[in-house]
Amino acid sequence: MAVKVLVYIDHHQGQAVVSSWEAVGAARTIAAGLGGEVAAMVVGSGVAALADQAIAHGADRAILAEADGLKDYRAEPYTSTVAQMARASDAAVILFPTTGRTRELAGMVAVDLETGVTPDAVAFEVAGGTVVATRPTYGGKLLTKETSKGPRPYLLTLRARAFPKPEPVAGKTGPIEKVAADLGSPPTEVLGYKASDGGVSLTDAGVIVSGGRGVSNNPKLTPPADVTDEKQKEIWRAHQGFALLRDLATTLGAAVGASRAAVDAGYVPYSNQVGQTGKVVSPDLYVACGISGAIQHLAGMRTSKTIVAVNKDAEAPIFKVARFGIVGDLFDVVPALTKAFKARLGK
Amino acid sequence: MNIVVCVKQTPDTAATVTVQDGRVTWGDAPLVLNPWDEFAVEQALRTKEAHGGKVTAVCLGAETAKEALKQALAMGCDAAILISDPAFDGADSLAVSAGLAAAIRKVGEVDLAFFGRQAVDSDTGLTGPQVARRLGWPSLSLVAAVRALDPAGKSIEVERMLEEGRQQVRSQLPAVVSVVKELNEPRYPSFMGIRKASKAEIPVWTAADLGLASVPPAALAWPEVISPPKVDTKCEMITGDTPDQIAEKLVSRLLEEKVL
Numbered sequence: 001m002a003v004k005v006l007v008y009i010d011h012h013q014g015q016a017v018v019s020s021w022e023a024v025g026a027a028r029t030i031a032a033g034l035g036g037e038v039a040a041m042v043v044g045s046g047v048a049a050l051a052d053q054a055i056a057h058g059a060d061r062a063i064l065a066e067a068d069g070l071k072d073y074r075a076e077p078y079t080s081t082v083a084q085m086a087r088a089s090d091a092a093v094i095l096f097p098t099t100g101r102t103r104e105l106a107g108m109v110a111v112d113l114e115t116g117v118t119p120d121a122v123a124f125e126v127a128g129g130t131v132v133a134t135r136p137t138y139g140g141k142l143l144t145k146e147t148s149k150g151p152r153p154y155l156l157t158l159r160a161r162a163f164p165k166p167e168p169v170a171g172k173t174g175p176i177e178k179v180a181a182d183l184g185s186p187p188t189e190v191l192g193y194k195a196s197d198g199g200v201s202l203t204d205a206g207v208i209v210s211g212g213r214g215v216s217n218n219p220k221l222t223p224p225a226d227v228t229d230e231k232q233k234e235i236w237r238a239h240q241g242f243a244l245l246r247d248l249a250t251t252l253g254a255a256v257g258a259s260r261a262a263v264d265a266g267y268v269p270y271s272n273q274v275g276q277t278g279k280v281v282s283p284d285l286y287v288a289c290g291i292s293g294a295i296q297h298l299a300g301m302r303t304s305k306t307i308v309a310v311n312k313d314a315e316a317p318i319f320k321v322a323r324f325g326i327v328g329d330l331f332d333v334v335p336a337l338t339k340a341f342k343a344r345l346g347k
Numbered sequence: 348m349n350i351v352v353c354v355k356q357t358p359d360t361a362a363t364v365t366v367q368d369g370r371v372t373w374g375d376a377p378l379v380l381n382p383w384d385e386f387a388v389e390q391a392l393r394t395k396e397a398h399g400g401k402v403t404a405v406c407l408g409a410e411t412a413k414e415a416l417k418q419a420l421a422m423g424c425d426a427a428i429l430i431s432d433p434a435f436d437g438a439d440s441l442a443v444s445a446g447l448a449a450a451i452r453k454v455g456e457v458d459l460a461f462f463g464r465q466a467v468d469s470d471t472g473l474t475g476p477q478v479a480r481r482l483g484w485p486s487l488s489l490v491a492a493v494r495a496l497d498p499a500g501k502s503i504e505v506e507r508m509l510e511e512g513r514q515q516v517r518s519q520l521p522a523v524v525s526v527v528k529e530l531n532e533p534r535y536p537s538f539m540g541i542r543k544a545s546k547a548e549i550p551v552w553t554a555a556d557l558g559l560a561s562v563p564p565a566a567l568a569w570p571e572v573i574s575p576p577k578v579d580t581k582c583e584m585i586t587g588d589t590p591d592q593i594a595e596k597l598v599s600r601l602l603e604e605k606v607l
């Protein structure tokens with residue numbers, strides 16, 4: 001059977017991002033609808049193991065391009081190599097998991113192939129030999145259905161956690177075709193990486209504990225005497241508040257998020273921001289603490305499976321999207337939640 | 348340095364956006380300079396202030412999009428160009444990137460082209476990288492910091508915000524840089540800037556002006572736009588006499604519903 005669906009295995013220094021496997025699962029569904037095989041595309045250096053892992057997760061075969069010059073993700077050689085793999089196949093659909101790298105990569109591959117690309121799809125249907133994808137637009141306020149007019153391959157990036165992750169089948173094997181990389185003379189050089197603050201990545205997190213402006217409002221706290229500036233006092237209070245959220249997050253293996261108000265006020269860095277101008281997340285559980293629920297924030301988290309809201313204001317809009325609500329002081333409720341989860345989860 | 352910043356006009360993020368009779372509407376909410384693009388304009392201006400040169404704002408859109416360009420001029424851009432042509436009606440990112448790349452070529456001798464990471468309406472995040480590919484320039488997306496810029500040596504060093512942390516990259520110029528919010532704090536337009544912008548004549552370039560024999564036809568079709576189905580979330584309020592009691596009740600409910 002011919003390969004109908006290619007799926008790109010995104011990785012950071014040889015470690016696959018989990019949503020790559022979700023994309024392999026989605027590729028299986030599409031290949032079943034179109035009648036054909038799934039081939040995984042693995043590009044990098046020292047990444048042969050990812051080809052085996054992709055096959056274990058459901059790919060029929062894998063195409064592997066390895067070169068020293070592909071050690072770090074760089075848009076240009078990765079684009080040329082992926083486009084070359086696409087041209088050598090008869091694939092109708094090319095899938096990528098959505099990450100910072102692949103939005104760029106898929107867009108650039110689409111230019112090379114002069115074809116259409118749908119970024120960040122959250123659902124799709126396969127009917128009559130075509131794929132119709134659904135993706136959020138206007139910051140999640142609308143859903144747009146998008147499809148390719150053909151005849152060239154249709155590229156889609158799939159939002160993390162929007163599709164089920166298949167379980168790997170131990171011992172499953174398949175052919176791995178090694179191809180040459182198309183390096184060209186790359187115009188960029190990767191100098192290194194600065195790790196993020198550790199912790200769980202927001203977009204991959206199954207549970208997120210998020211804080212808003214309210215996290216700085218603990219009246220019971222007295223800042224140290226050397227903190228005299230009002231703004232510094234506020235930030236000091238906010239840091240104590242976020243420490244409570246972090247305790248709860250650690251107990252739950254969760255990531256810590258924040259509203260734009262909390263980021264703009266300088267409480268936490270922008271990389272923690274959830275919302276229309278931050279990260280869009282859909283965890284199993286989202287605990288919103290001291291977040292009123294501005295429309296821009298809801299746009300970034302309303303697809304969470306279960307939302308818990310803790311807020312002093314019973315009228316806060318966040319309660320309109322929450323499954324469970326607690327009207328109360330987060331400085332009392334959050335530590336109590338940490339204690340209760342620890343007891344019940346046996347930690 | 349010769350700098351271009353590509354911008355888009357979008358509805359304000361506070362707008363209530365709905366679908367009526369199959370068409371997207373935001374009522375009388377204002378159209379604004381795409382919020383992400385404010386960071387791109389700011390970075391373009393800071394680059395010029397540090398290294399000298401000129402900043403040209405370019406926008407592809409309808410005549411009304413001149414308002415977004417005026418905002419960019421009011422912030423301090425030296426010139427603005429609107430690309431407008433019925434040939435771009437129903438354009439997808441392939442067509443838009445072809446138009447913007449052609450405009451950057453026509454501006455000529457450009458060292459850096461800045462973009463916001465994405466537009467808050469279409470939310471694709473594709474345009475910057477696609478323009479880079481069309482120009483054959485390196486794409487530096489999700490840039491959160493510019494560490495060094497050497498106009499004479501034609502190189503730039505940036506930090507890109509990836510999921511795993513920040514990737515530090517050195518690149519040749521010319522390059523396309525698409526920026527995230529962490530990069531800077533956009534300035535407000537000055538009174539003088541607003542006055543200057545209000546009087547500015549903004550040239551309109553058509554596809555023919557850009558030397559595009561034809562605009563690439565859209566490779567995508569959009570069968571339908573819908574409002575997300577109303578999820579029937581009835582908020583169950585958890586109450587109790589003490590925080591511990593409330594917490595235990597909530598944890599029990601979450602475990603009962605197999606949320607965890």
